[in-house]
Amino acid sequence: MANFNTHLNVAFMVSGTLSLTVYKAGLIDDSGFLVCVALGTIGGLLPDLDSDNSTPIKLGFNITSFIFAFGLVMHWRSDLSLLALIVLWLAGYGFMRYVVFYVFTNMTVHRGVIHSVPYMAILGLGLTCLSYYAVQLPLTTSWFYGLFLFGGAMVHLSLDELYSVNLSNMKMKRSSGTAMKFYKHDDKWWYLLLYTLLAILVYMAPPFEAFWAQLRDPTPWAQLKVGILPELIKSMLQ
Protein backbone atom coordinates (compact mmCIF):
# COMPACT_ATOMS: atom_id res chain seq x y z
CA MET A 1 0.00 0.00 0.00
CA ALA A 2 1.27 3.41 -0.87
CA ASN A 3 1.12 5.98 1.92
CA PHE A 4 -0.99 9.12 2.18
CA ASN A 5 1.66 11.52 0.87
CA THR A 6 2.40 9.36 -2.16
CA HIS A 7 -1.30 9.20 -2.98
CA LEU A 8 -1.71 12.94 -2.53
CA ASN A 9 1.29 13.89 -4.66
CA VAL A 10 0.77 11.45 -7.50
CA ALA A 11 -2.96 12.20 -7.73
CA PHE A 12 -2.20 15.92 -7.76
CA MET A 13 0.43 15.61 -10.49
CA VAL A 14 -1.67 13.35 -12.70
CA SER A 15 -4.88 15.33 -12.38
CA GLY A 16 -2.99 18.61 -12.66
CA THR A 17 -1.35 17.57 -15.93
CA LEU A 18 -4.55 16.19 -17.42
CA SER A 19 -6.77 19.10 -16.43
CA LEU A 20 -4.18 21.58 -17.65
CA THR A 21 -4.32 19.78 -21.01
CA VAL A 22 -8.10 19.94 -21.35
CA TYR A 23 -8.07 23.51 -20.02
CA LYS A 24 -5.50 24.62 -22.59
CA ALA A 25 -7.55 22.88 -25.28
CA GLY A 26 -10.45 25.09 -24.21
CA LEU A 27 -12.71 22.23 -23.14
CA ILE A 28 -13.20 23.57 -19.58
CA ASP A 29 -13.24 27.10 -18.18
CA ASP A 30 -11.12 28.61 -15.37
CA SER A 31 -13.18 27.36 -12.45
CA GLY A 32 -13.67 24.00 -14.19
CA PHE A 33 -9.89 23.64 -14.34
CA LEU A 34 -9.55 24.31 -10.62
CA VAL A 35 -12.36 21.91 -9.72
CA CYS A 36 -10.93 19.15 -11.94
CA VAL A 37 -7.54 19.31 -10.20
CA ALA A 38 -9.25 19.30 -6.81
CA LEU A 39 -11.52 16.39 -7.74
CA GLY A 40 -8.69 14.32 -9.16
CA THR A 41 -6.66 14.88 -6.00
CA ILE A 42 -9.61 14.05 -3.76
CA GLY A 43 -10.29 10.96 -5.86
CA GLY A 44 -6.73 9.88 -5.16
CA LEU A 45 -7.47 9.87 -1.44
CA LEU A 46 -11.02 8.54 -1.45
CA PRO A 47 -10.39 4.75 -1.50
CA ASP A 48 -8.64 4.95 1.89
CA LEU A 49 -11.42 7.03 3.35
CA ASP A 50 -12.65 4.30 5.63
CA SER A 51 -9.23 3.19 6.83
CA ASP A 52 -9.34 5.73 9.66
CA ASN A 53 -10.71 9.06 10.66
CA SER A 54 -7.31 10.67 10.29
CA THR A 55 -6.86 14.42 10.01
CA PRO A 56 -5.86 14.43 6.31
CA ILE A 57 -9.05 12.61 5.37
CA LYS A 58 -11.12 15.04 7.42
CA LEU A 59 -9.27 17.92 5.83
CA GLY A 60 -9.99 16.48 2.41
CA PHE A 61 -13.64 16.28 3.28
CA ASN A 62 -13.70 19.84 4.56
CA ILE A 63 -12.19 21.06 1.31
CA THR A 64 -14.69 19.02 -0.74
CA SER A 65 -17.50 20.53 1.29
CA PHE A 66 -16.16 24.04 0.70
CA ILE A 67 -15.96 23.44 -3.03
CA PHE A 68 -19.49 22.02 -3.01
CA ALA A 69 -20.85 25.04 -1.11
CA PHE A 70 -18.92 27.34 -3.45
CA GLY A 71 -20.36 25.60 -6.51
CA LEU A 72 -23.91 25.92 -5.20
CA VAL A 73 -23.57 29.62 -4.43
CA MET A 74 -21.88 30.42 -7.73
CA HIS A 75 -24.61 28.63 -9.61
CA TRP A 76 -27.47 30.52 -7.97
CA ARG A 77 -25.65 33.79 -7.30
CA SER A 78 -27.84 35.90 -9.56
CA ASP A 79 -31.18 34.28 -8.75
CA LEU A 80 -31.12 34.36 -4.95
CA SER A 81 -30.98 37.06 -2.30
CA LEU A 82 -27.94 37.44 -0.07
CA LEU A 83 -29.72 35.84 2.88
CA ALA A 84 -30.82 32.86 0.81
CA LEU A 85 -27.28 32.48 -0.51
CA ILE A 86 -25.84 32.43 3.00
CA VAL A 87 -28.34 29.77 4.02
CA LEU A 88 -27.53 27.77 0.87
CA TRP A 89 -23.80 28.09 1.55
CA LEU A 90 -24.11 26.84 5.13
CA ALA A 91 -26.63 24.12 4.31
CA GLY A 92 -24.55 22.89 1.36
CA TYR A 93 -21.41 22.78 3.47
CA GLY A 94 -23.17 21.09 6.40
CA PHE A 95 -24.80 18.53 4.13
CA MET A 96 -21.51 17.45 2.57
CA ARG A 97 -19.42 17.67 5.70
CA TYR A 98 -21.79 15.94 8.09
CA VAL A 99 -24.43 13.95 6.21
CA VAL A 100 -22.41 12.63 3.25
CA PHE A 101 -19.27 12.14 5.33
CA TYR A 102 -21.27 10.26 7.94
CA VAL A 103 -22.82 7.98 5.35
CA PHE A 104 -19.41 7.31 3.78
CA THR A 105 -17.61 6.46 6.96
CA ASN A 106 -20.33 4.65 8.84
CA MET A 107 -22.45 2.79 6.35
CA THR A 108 -19.61 1.38 4.34
CA VAL A 109 -17.05 0.59 6.98
CA HIS A 110 -16.12 -2.38 4.90
CA ARG A 111 -12.65 -1.67 3.58
CA GLY A 112 -12.93 -4.17 0.76
CA VAL A 113 -16.05 -2.52 -0.56
CA ILE A 114 -14.95 1.10 -0.57
CA HIS A 115 -11.48 0.22 -1.89
CA SER A 116 -12.87 -1.09 -5.18
CA VAL A 117 -13.46 -0.10 -8.78
CA PRO A 118 -17.30 -0.31 -8.76
CA TYR A 119 -17.58 1.85 -5.62
CA MET A 120 -15.44 4.55 -7.19
CA ALA A 121 -17.36 4.29 -10.46
CA ILE A 122 -20.54 4.95 -8.48
CA LEU A 123 -19.02 8.06 -6.91
CA GLY A 124 -17.77 9.35 -10.27
CA LEU A 125 -21.03 8.74 -12.11
CA GLY A 126 -22.99 10.04 -9.14
CA LEU A 127 -21.01 13.27 -9.30
CA THR A 128 -21.61 13.58 -13.05
CA CYS A 129 -25.37 13.13 -12.52
CA LEU A 130 -25.37 15.57 -9.60
CA SER A 131 -23.58 18.33 -11.45
CA TYR A 132 -25.58 17.84 -14.65
CA TYR A 133 -29.08 17.40 -13.24
CA ALA A 134 -28.95 19.17 -9.87
CA VAL A 135 -26.40 21.96 -10.33
CA GLN A 136 -27.17 22.09 -14.10
CA LEU A 137 -23.60 22.48 -15.23
CA PRO A 138 -22.81 21.95 -18.93
CA LEU A 139 -22.58 18.37 -20.18
CA THR A 140 -18.83 18.46 -20.84
CA THR A 141 -18.02 19.94 -17.44
CA SER A 142 -20.21 17.39 -15.66
CA TRP A 143 -18.54 14.47 -17.41
CA PHE A 144 -15.10 15.86 -16.72
CA TYR A 145 -15.90 16.24 -13.01
CA GLY A 146 -17.05 12.64 -12.70
CA LEU A 147 -14.16 11.33 -14.77
CA PHE A 148 -11.55 13.25 -12.79
CA LEU A 149 -12.89 11.93 -9.49
CA PHE A 150 -12.97 8.39 -10.85
CA GLY A 151 -9.56 8.81 -12.53
CA GLY A 152 -7.99 9.99 -9.27
CA ALA A 153 -9.38 6.94 -7.52
CA MET A 154 -7.96 4.68 -10.24
CA VAL A 155 -4.56 6.31 -9.76
CA HIS A 156 -4.88 5.41 -6.08
CA LEU A 157 -5.79 1.78 -6.73
CA SER A 158 -3.02 1.42 -9.34
CA LEU A 159 -0.47 2.84 -6.89
CA ASP A 160 -1.52 0.39 -4.19
CA GLU A 161 -1.27 -2.38 -6.74
CA LEU A 162 2.16 -1.24 -7.87
CA TYR A 163 3.44 -1.00 -4.31
CA SER A 164 2.13 -4.41 -3.33
CA VAL A 165 3.95 -5.92 -6.29
CA ASN A 166 7.17 -3.96 -5.92
CA LEU A 167 7.75 -3.98 -2.19
CA SER A 168 7.97 -7.69 -1.72
CA ASN A 169 8.33 -10.18 -4.48
CA MET A 170 7.76 -12.88 -1.90
CA LYS A 171 4.25 -11.72 -1.30
CA MET A 172 3.58 -10.92 -4.90
CA LYS A 173 1.23 -13.76 -5.59
CA ARG A 174 -0.82 -13.17 -2.51
CA SER A 175 -1.14 -9.43 -2.64
CA SER A 176 -1.20 -8.59 -6.34
CA GLY A 177 -4.64 -8.19 -7.75
CA THR A 178 -6.11 -7.17 -4.41
CA ALA A 179 -5.97 -3.41 -4.79
CA MET A 180 -7.61 -3.10 -8.22
CA LYS A 181 -10.70 -4.88 -7.02
CA PHE A 182 -13.87 -5.57 -9.00
CA TYR A 183 -15.38 -8.31 -6.89
CA LYS A 184 -14.76 -10.32 -3.76
CA HIS A 185 -16.72 -13.40 -2.94
CA ASP A 186 -16.82 -12.78 0.82
CA ASP A 187 -18.65 -9.51 0.21
CA LYS A 188 -20.97 -10.78 -2.49
CA TRP A 189 -24.04 -8.99 -1.13
CA TRP A 190 -22.17 -5.70 -0.96
CA TYR A 191 -21.02 -6.14 -4.52
CA LEU A 192 -24.50 -7.05 -5.67
CA LEU A 193 -25.70 -3.80 -4.17
CA LEU A 194 -22.83 -1.86 -5.74
CA TYR A 195 -23.40 -3.23 -9.22
CA THR A 196 -27.14 -2.64 -8.96
CA LEU A 197 -26.51 0.99 -8.01
CA LEU A 198 -23.97 1.29 -10.79
CA ALA A 199 -26.43 -0.07 -13.35
CA ILE A 200 -29.05 2.46 -12.22
CA LEU A 201 -26.52 5.28 -12.52
CA VAL A 202 -25.37 4.16 -15.97
CA TYR A 203 -29.01 4.19 -17.05
CA MET A 204 -29.59 7.65 -15.56
CA ALA A 205 -26.31 9.22 -16.66
CA PRO A 206 -26.37 12.23 -19.00
CA PRO A 207 -25.66 11.39 -22.68
CA PHE A 208 -22.06 10.23 -23.09
CA GLU A 209 -22.02 10.28 -26.91
CA ALA A 210 -22.30 14.07 -27.08
CA PHE A 211 -19.41 14.43 -24.64
CA TRP A 212 -17.36 11.87 -26.55
CA ALA A 213 -18.05 13.63 -29.84
CA GLN A 214 -16.77 16.86 -28.35
CA LEU A 215 -13.61 15.14 -27.13
CA ARG A 216 -13.01 13.72 -30.58
CA ASP A 217 -13.53 17.04 -32.31
CA PRO A 218 -10.04 17.87 -33.70
CA THR A 219 -10.39 21.68 -33.44
CA PRO A 220 -9.44 22.15 -29.74
CA TRP A 221 -6.57 19.67 -30.06
CA ALA A 222 -5.20 21.44 -33.13
CA GLN A 223 -5.26 24.64 -31.11
CA LEU A 224 -3.43 22.88 -28.31
CA LYS A 225 -0.71 21.64 -30.66
CA VAL A 226 0.13 25.19 -31.62
CA GLY A 227 0.55 26.19 -27.99
CA ILE A 228 2.33 23.10 -26.69
CA LEU A 229 5.93 24.42 -26.68
CA PRO A 230 7.19 27.75 -25.35
CA GLU A 231 7.97 30.34 -28.04
CA LEU A 232 11.69 30.29 -27.17
CA ILE A 233 12.05 26.55 -27.86
CA LYS A 234 9.97 26.86 -31.02
CA SER A 235 12.28 29.54 -32.40
CA MET A 236 15.34 27.43 -31.51
CA LEU A 237 13.91 24.44 -33.38
CA GLN A 238 13.36 26.39 -36.57
Ligand SMILES: [Zn+2]
Ligand atom coordinates in the same frame (compact mmCIF):
# COMPACT_ATOMS: atom_id res chain seq x y z
ZN1 LIG B 1 -5.41 2.38 -0.68
